[in-house]
Structure formats: structure tokens, C-alpha cells
Amino acid sequence: MVKVLIPREWDAGETRVAISPEVVKRLAGRQVQCCVERGAGQQAGFSDEDYVAAGADLVTPGDRAMRSQSDIVLSVGPLGENTAALRPGALVIGQLAPHNNNGLLDQLEEGKLSAISLELLPRISRAQAMDALSSQANIAGYKAVLLAAAGLDRFMPMLMTAAGTVQPAKVVVIGAGVAGLQAVATARRLGAVVSVSDVRAAAQEQVESLGARFIPPPEQGVPGESGGYAKQATMSFLDAQRAGLSEHLNQADVVICTAQVPGRPAPMLITSAMVAAMRPGAVIVDLAVIQGGNCELSQAGQTVEHNGVKVIGADRLPGSVAHHASSLYARNLMSLLEALIDQEGVLKLDSEDELLAPSLISLDGNLRRTDLVPERATSSEMTS
Ligand code: NAD
Numbered sequence: 001m002v003k004v005l006i007p008r009e010w011d012a013g014e015t016r017v018a019i020s021p022e023v024v025k026r027l028a029g030r031q032v033q034c035c036v037e038r039g040a041g042q043q044a045g046f047s048d049e050d051y052v053a054a055g056a057d058l059v060t061p062g063d064r065a066m067r068s069q070s071d072i073v074l075s076v077g078p079l080g081e082n083t084a085a086l087r088p089g090a091l092v093i094g095q096l097a098p099h100n101n102n103g104l105l106d107q108l109e110e111g112k113l114s115a116i117s118l119e120l121l122p123r124i125s126r127a128q129a130m131d132a133l134s135s136q137a138n139i140a141g142y143k144a145v146l147l148a149a150a151g152l153d154r155f156m157p158m159l160m161t162a163a164g165t166v167q168p169a170k171v172v173v174i175g176a177g178v179a180g181l182q183a184v185a186t187a188r189r190l191g192a193v194v195s196v197s198d199v200r201a202a203a204q205e206q207v208e209s210l211g212a213r214f215i216p217p218p219e220q221g222v223p224g225e226s227g228g229y230a231k232q233a234t235m236s237f238l239d240a241q242r243a244g245l246s247e248h249l250n251q252a253d254v255v256i257c258t259a260q261v262p263g264r265p266a267p268m269l270i271t272s273a274m275v276a277a278m279r280p281g282a283v284i285v286d287l288a289v290i291q292g293g294n295c296e297l298s299q300a301g302q303t304v305e306h307n308g309v310k311v312i313g314a315d316r317l318p319g320s321v322a323h324h325a326s327s328l329y330a331r332n333l334m335s336l337l338e339a340l341i342d343q344e345g346v347l348k349l350d351s352e353d354e355l356l357a358p359s360l361i362s363l364d365g366n367l368r369r370t371d372l373v374p375e376r377a378t379s380s381e382m383t384s
Contacts (some may be wrong), residue, residue, distance in 0.1 A: 031345025141182030157191025280308025
């Protein structure tokens, strides 16, 4: 039997929870006993009673005895002090933000903990059902369009009324990954006319299949790709891209920014001068704000107004749809746990496995991905 602890999220602003009652029940059939801290699911619409009915044990938040007996700890975001009192060899799984969380590596090393960072799972078909980045980005893309629509001073769809015809809103989506494509689909459902910028060649067909227009990148110096992700662009490429985007932004009512490069600052594609040239009343929603933002003016969790244009630094959108975000995240975790725990209820961590080779950042406190944090890279062994 594997004992899994689901603590309350360390970040007080986190509304999601790592496990749903549905998944507690499914895991029980796999010799997994879930112990959920009281109130952990409350903000996601899951009561303590729901967890108990599904077969979970309820535990007091911060109970050190319970922590020391847990084999696995599941989390949505970084664990913070929730790693305290875990036994050596315990496994933590979550979106651990390893690129910018040096303290995490120290905690793993000192506590001799193992850790899987979901952001680092490879994008292979076997890992699709475990892909928390996608399940959460999908929600962010959807909610970003709703936020923009709510902040906009005009309709999204074309309307023909007795008082005259209203033209549809013009939406520009920057970045056609998971969040961007969901933003396109949602804006199209609301009746907007959508244009999309991306640097990956494959994006064009996906964008056009959703009924949007593709804005091609500048011809010179297009950044390459690695594992399905765009690489970092050069300064001169970004200059050319900004120049090309300006004419689209000048016409736009809504801009949804989703362009990101894993482990790097997000490409800065909208300067304050470009915002000033936009139509007053337009809305920019920047989902890349945590990585510095695609818009120069974006600030995490805030709405900045510049020449009548609202710039929304949307850093917590999956958490604003906490119930479904948690349900999907929990299913991602369930798929991963089913790959790690055999039918007899034995947890096996094979660091050679294609799932774990990139995502197992620590095995019993031996750090395997110090390359993610530049200042640690020289001190320990590096893997790819
Ligand atoms: P992401 O969040 O890293 O980036 C979002 C988008 O920003 C990407 O499409 C990227 O190309 C784009 N971008 C980067 N720099 C840009 C720039 N200067 N200008 C405009 N756009 C820029 O990416 P993501 O959403 O996680 O997905 C990346 C790709 O991986 C997508 O093609 C997605 O469909 C694919 N994917 C594959 C799998 C799988 O095979 N299992 C799972 C999920 C996603």
C-alpha cells in the first residue's frame, strides 16, 4: 500500500487542489491510500466529506507524524515548507517551478527527497494524459478571452440589430501553443475575428483550422524548436517581429499574449509605445506575465491602464476555474501514479524511464537537473 499525502497548498493564494474525490476513489483500486489535509479542497468545491466518501483519510494540516509516514506528497504549486518532516526517500510531485526555485533544490538535497516536476515531463504520446501544463494552459486560454470580453467596451460578435450593425471584435493572439489555441477557439465561439502570431511553422495549419488568420513571423532568424517548444529568439528577430505585429495591434480590440519559451524570459513583443498606438478601450491579457510578460507594461495580478488600453497581468487564471482545473490536474496525477505504481501497490522510480529521465529532478536527495538553475549547474552533475 502506498500512502499519499495531499497537504493544503503552501501558497495561500492557490485555490486548486492536487486531488479530487473521483481520483481518490480510482487510486484506492491501485493500493493507494490518500490522506487529505482538512480543507485542502474547499476552494475547489471539494468538501472534506466528499473526500471521506471517496475513501480518503482526513488529516490535520501540518501533522508532522502523518508527513513522516507518507510515501508521496502531491501538490499543485511549489511546496514551500510543506516538505518539512517528510521522511528521506519520500517523493514529491507537483508543478515545482524548478527553473526559478533554488530553495527547492536545497530542500530536496537536505531532506533526501525525490521529486518529479510536472513541467518537465516529456511531450510524448505516453505522457499526454499526465500533461498538467496542457490541462492548465487550456483553462488559462479560455478564461483569458472571457476576461478580455468582460473588460472590453464593445461586443465580441457581429450583431445585426434594428439600431444598426455592429462589427465583430478583432482579436490578436500571440503564441499558438495550448493556451493560445484555446484562446483562438474561445474567441471564435464568441464571434470575434482572430489573427495569430507564432514562430513555429506547425502553428499555421492549427491556427487556420480554427478559422483564424496566421500572422507569419519575420523571414530572417526564425528561432528553432526543441521538443515541440520554440527556442529563444534573437534581439534582431524580436525587433522585426514587433514591427510586423504593430499594424495588427493598431487595429485590435483584444490581444491575448501567450508566447513563452521554457525556462527563459517570455519574448517581449509589445512595447509601451505599441500599447500607446492601440485603440483606447482595447484590452491586453498577458498570460506570460509570470515569465516577465509579452507586454512591457504587464504586472502580475494587476491591471494597468495606458492611454485607455487595459493591460491585464493574468497570473492565476487556472485557479479562477478551480473546480475543473483541479479535476483535470488530479487526472493528470492519476495517470502518472498509475505509471509509477504497479498492481501490487509498489512504487518504482526508474530514472532511465523516458517519463522520468527529464522530470525526476531529485532521487533520494541526489539532484539530477541542476542544469535548470544556472548558479547550481557547476556544483553538481548535469543531465540533459
Ligand atoms: P509554450 O507555453 O512554451 O509557448 C506558447 C507558444 O508561444 C508556443 O506555440 C511557442 O511557439 C510560442 N512562441 C514562443 N516564442 C514566440 C514568439 N517570439 N512569437 C510568437 N510566439 C512565440 O508552449 P505550449 O503551449 O506548452 O506548447 C508548445 C507546443 O507543444 C504546441 O505545438 C503544442 O501543441 C505542443 N504540445 C504537444 C504535446 C504532446 O505532443 N503531447 C502536448 C502539449 C503541447
